[in-house]
Amino acid sequence: MVDALLVLSFGGPEGPDEVRPFLENVTRGRGVPPERLDAVEEHYQHFGGVSPINARNRELIAAIRERIDLPVYFGNRNWHPMVEDTVAEMARDGVRRALVFATSAYGGYSACRQYHEDIARARKAVGDGAPQLVKLRQFFDHPLFVAANADAVRAAGLPAGARLVFTAHSVPESADATAGPPEEGGHRYSRQVTEAARLVAADLGVTDHDVVWQSRSGPPQVPWLGPDVVDHIEALHAAGVPAVTIAPVGFVSDHVEVIWDLDTEARERAEELGMGFARASTAGPDPRFADMVVELVDEHRHGRAARGLGEVPRAGCGVDGALCAPACCEPPRRPAR
Structure with a gap:
């Protein structure tokens, strides 16, 4: 039984005052020099301190809602709405088991495993009432x-x-x-x-x-x-x-x-x-992208066959995919100082 979908993304600032705190969230513990943050902050201020990613995700969620008979929630790794707050909202709404669509098509630490960590961190923050959350599979060859x-x-x-x-x-x-x-x-x-x-x-x-x-x-x-x-x-x-x-x-x-x-x-x-x-534009605004999200959900809900065109292995929790192996996509080792 699946009773909700969570769209989980990277996050981005939506105003000039949010840029530096957002960048510090993204780079915490990574040894990124302050001058690099200064340069990237200037890039954001060039666009009024607003990243388009949250708006694009809200558009995607609206398109998914037109196609699916589940409540659809939105949470981010690095900026509001933070995934911890969203999972708490889901618990208050009585959600018990939800699927998670992460807005990355690929494997790797930041592209996949870190989203599993985001899910675990959010569930831990909510505690015993947190819903079960199952991340959908990688889709680079869909x-x-x-x-x-x-x-x-x-x-x-x-x-x-x-x-x-x-x-x-x-x-x-x-x-x-x-x-x-x-x-x-x-x-x-x-x-x-x-x-x-x-x-x-x-x-x-x-x-x-x-x-x-x-x-x-x-x-x-x-x-x-x-x-x-x-x-x-x-x-x-x-x-x-x-x-x-x-x-x-x-x-x-x-x-x-x-x-x-x-x-x-x-x-x-x-x-x-x-x-x-x-x-070229990115794939997300294309109506077929929302169709794909619903298809990934249906692999779980209705046993729909997983489709893929590629010859390179993919992982995840889809019908045809295995859970990530213990040694898969480990965090990169930081250089010794």
Whole structure:
């Protein structure tokens, strides 16, 4: 018996005074230097201190509510509405067992395991009356997710000679190395992003494309996944590529990192180099994304068969997915000081 759905996301500030506390929540314990926080805070203030992510999530929730006969709640990891407060509200409303849709398609610590930790922390904060919460599976290769991303590229345009470049949030190489059970060789996050990009490119009929990374935030001495999207644009220009179409397949909705890193920094660098530039939208606003969420719920409620196009393993609590293994997606080890 399932009596509710919780949409669990990253969170974002909705006013200038919220930016610094939000960033401190996100980076607590990660050793991010204050000057990096200063720089990122300036990015947010450039947009009035408002991230679009909460608004996009509320739009998604409204679309889900039109499609499902369950109450739908909203909670965040890093900013209001905080998941602890939302789970307390669910308990007051009499919810006993709910499914959780986390707004990340992939495995990895921040993309998957940390959402399990968010759920456990919220249930602990509420205590004995907390509802049971079951996180839905990873969906990077779901046909509706792939189709929405492919159509977003079509809408952005892929003119002759343009290079199709997929982006996702970079993570420390050490974190990616633990992102998967040892018997699978780890690297679940980067392998899944690469597989999603392959599937979208295949839908488009594109035989050659690139996968790059963005939004690194850690200490400069710690290796992160690369190349960075701006560095890659420069390399493409040096190789004589006249234009790029950027597809943020690693993200399900716009937030400040997407619109700053891609619509500001990457676009400006391409224009400085005289390159054509187009950026595809994220999949979340596409109506098929809400359809996909309902389908994931129905895997639990009605035994609907789980659909996936990829060849890379996925995990989670769907009908076809196993619970994450004990060693899967462990937190990255912090460098010794």
